Amino acid sequence: MPCLNLSTNVNLEGVDTSSILSEATSTVAKLIGKPEAPAAYGELVSIGGLNAEVNKKLSAAVADILSTKLSVPKSRFFLKFFDAKASFSYLLGVIGSIYKVFNIIQLMDNIIK
Structure with missing residues (x-):
């Protein structure tokens, strides 16, 4: 696929x-x-909450939806799971904050000019 x-x-x-x-x-x-042939691929990223049992239920539920709504056979659907660590989210939050500060500095610089 x-x-x-x-x-x-x-x-x-x-x-x-x-x-x-x-x-x-x-x-x-x-x-x-x-x-x-019709197929589907998805990626699910979550900070916690994923495990073998939950992943199996999620795969089945999404496969049902895609089968019903898009006529994608359940056997032609692949869902990739990624259990992100909370520390990665913090890092992304810091990067996002730095980016916002940079944009504010640029905006102020443009106003001053």
């Missing part, structure tokens, strides 16, 4: 992204010998 994720800094206004993604998906599937 290949899952191609693409990101770009190119302005996509007026671009037919659907045809680009369709062609890229077909190319990937062909070159690695995998089907283009």
Whole structure:
């Protein structure tokens, strides 16, 4: 089940992204010998609360939703779990605070000029 994720800094206004993604998906599937049948991939990040029992229940529940709403067979759904440590969140909070302070300094600098 290949899952191609693409990101770009190119302005996509007026671009037919659907045809680009369709062609890229077909190319990937062909070159690695995998089907283009409906499939889904997800990532779940949580600070605590994840374990083998919970992950199994989460996978089943989300697979049911995707099967019902998108006709993605449960056997073609993959959910990746990541139990983040609270200390990582603190680090991200500090980085976010530094970024906000930097933006305020830039704003004040622009006002002074």
